[in-house]
Amino acid sequence: MSVTAFLTDSTLCIGCKACEVACKEWNGVDQDGFDWSGFSYDNTGAVGASTWRHVKFVEQPPVPGFGGNAAEPTSWTFSSDVCKHCEEAGCLEACPTGSIVRTEFGGVFIQPDVCNGCGYCVTACPFGVVERNQKDGRAFKCTFCYDRQKVGLQPACAKACPTESIKFGEIDHLREEAQKRVDELHRRGMQDAVIYDPTESSVGGTHAMFIVRGDPRTYNLPPAPEVPTVYLKKSWRSSAVAAGLLLGGTLLAFLADGDGRR
């Protein structure tokens, strides 16, 4: 039993969506409905209650070459998105039922039999991963295939990935692997390859790292995710001041009001 993680390498992803399908198959996740986004081959949009793995399609149209410059062909990159399983997880801290727990593998797991569907975790996730299933009422997200990991299997998405774009393994090992891979990509001339793992933010790193080319914001990966517990101190201080003012003000008002007395 060790602390595990995903490393999703977008430079290897071919956009086959086998991870999405494997995830739905294994976890019995509901269909998303069928609709065209109209601007991309990504017709799903984002991870949610019925999409625990989601392949992002970053499509750039061709640029014609002028003035002796070579034309650039259509660029098409993919990245499989998933719950980040934060080290400091907003959803876990916010959950009022204790339904959301950290597993022995370091993942963040929603116990479906405890969740009461209050929806507070939805507003606490800095990555917009958790969502309330409208039909069922409870909140859902990637389970990190807790059931599979329990019996020594790797998560369904990593197992199904045909190019090993989704790597699964021990977290420290994967961090090294990620660095090695990025160094290699840099050597090959892909200077814009970066690792996305917000260890510097209040989220404190994730159990789902990504290697992407260019600015991670292109993939809707926020540069500075904040776990909402950072606002607690300020809020409760304000709450204490408000309570003090209410108590003092009411006391003063009634003590000063001599006529109101019996």
Next chain:
Amino acid sequence: MSEYPLSKMNEQDFARERRLEEIRRQAEKRGQLQVVGPRPAGAPFPQASPEHGYYGIPLLKEPPWTWEIPLYFFVGGAAGAAAVIGAIADYTGADRELVQHARWVAAAGSVISPALLIADLGRPERFLAMLRVFKPQSPMSVGVWTLVGFSTGAAAAAFAGFLRQRYGPSLPLRVLENAGSAASLAFGLPFSNYTGVLIGATTIPVWNRNAGDLPLHFAASGLGAAVGILELMGHRKSRALQALGLGAAIFESWEGLRIEARSHEELDPLKHGASGWITRAGGVLSGPLPTVLRLASLFGSKKRSNSLRRMAAWSAIAGSVITRFAWVHAGHVSARNWKLPLQLEKGADPLGELGRPSDQ
């Protein structure tokens, strides 16, 4: 070309057809599409790029709550403040009728609040799942336990007070009444403002940007509403209530000014668009309007003063309700702003120039 038989079209097909027609109409008229759909020749294309995010798809999810939650914010705020008024009025020896009325308001809130909370749960039958743990780091958990303590205290105080008035004083009743009153005061103080912490400590930008303001703002809003309700129950001569109502209204005016005066992109939903106007409407009704009405009621005949205070009461109550809905609405608008969590420029637009951004 054979027509697709209408009889085989289901509801979903019809919806898709209607949408396609709408898209075609818009494309013909303007040569540009606002709705998502097929791209007419020459129309701008949503982009996935460092400037445009991921096709402008919002990163954050909108709060999943329905109308029950903002209404709960109102009821809880008013009930909590009413309990505080009731307990303090009791201790300072104020008018007994005011004490008992304040307790009834608190008790009514202590019944309506959990009902609204439970109604909003995705699994209402699992309300008790929140009572299996206490998590100080979760404002929702702290709030639920505050609600439990408050409801018990407020209901006990009101019930014991009622029995004492009806059947005369007795020792057990006095113990119950005092204990209930003390509990409703202790829990009423946080109960009237914790909902500000609840929404402040989230990832929704407009809420967490105001994390330090919201509890004070909500407490003043709740106090204004509680005073208003008691005044409408007939206590329009109480100078203590007048002072509290005036204090709450002045604080709300200041809060409104503070929202208007600061300029952060996160605060835009409070100032622009529909959510901005709802916020302003709530702000004017809770702040400046009751302030002016209350000040005016200090002068002139008793009859005029009476009607002005009645108007101030209605204004503060309506303002408090609207303010809570406005904040929740602003949270939805804020969650849809895909630029904020990506720290993008205000002007960035997913319907950018056709072609690859120049710096790539």
